[in-house]
Amino acid sequence: MNQDLLGRVALITGAGAGIGRETALQMAARGAIVCVNDIKEELVTPVVDTIRERGGKAFAVPMNIASREGIRDAIRRSFEHGGRFDILVNNAAWVRYQAIPEIMPETMDRMLDVGFKSVVWSLQEAVAVMDPERGGSIVNVASVAALRSAASSVVYSGIKAGIMGITRAAAAELGARNIRVNAVCPSAVPTEGTQRNRNAERDANRIARTPLGRLGTVEDIARAICFLASDEAGFITAQGLTVDGGITLTNI
Secondary structure: OOOOOOOOEEEEOOOOOHHHHHHHHHHHHOOOEEEEEEOOHHHHHHHHHHHHHOOOEEEEEEOOOOOHHHHHHHHHHHHHHHOOOOEEEEOOOOOOOOOHHHOOHHHHHHHHHHHHHHHHHHHHHHHHHOOOOOOEEEEEEOOHHHOOOOOOOHHHHHHHHHHHHHHHHHHHHHHHHOEEEEEEEEOOOOOOOOHHHOOHHHHHHHHHHOOOOOOOOHHHHHHHHHHHHOHHHOOOOOOEEEEOOOOOOOOO
């Protein structure tokens, strides 16, 4: 694997499993110093150990980022670990699908805290620690739910659509500081976190409607994130890269 991220310091939230974990592994393989965040130390330690065993550089940043103080502290610690701060991947999410009559305040609050508010607060601290001349890259993990929605996904779809709005507005504001802000929009990807919302019949239906004839993988999404974080995407900002095998735009 090329070393296009050599020496850059990256923080990936929600990196204890799934897309976040794979992104951490791939960024480390590309030479980045990866700060691995998740809510519990037992989630991040195995990821850090794997990166180091493979010859990469990584630090554990176990922390609850569902508050302004939490996400800002995570970014600050990442800066301290690496002596600089270049890449932020806002991947963490807490997801529940509920029909409209069943939505409860505590469910909405937690989804908003983790999946929406933390992204806004992360921008504040990223601006504070990213070098204004060198700049940096922020990649937000949105979803095709920002573009097309299913039943019982009012809160989730609303949050992911909001992430796209944040991405565009932040790109407009932070471009003058050489900070690029983009998003990836994955379709259904088998991970530990999506198991409760998937079954064999639903997966088979998605595969049948996907032009490339398969579900996406964490590797697919991580590669897209790494691309957007790299200099290969140096003139790309305010974009939402849909990584879905073609299902979103080929089904009417």
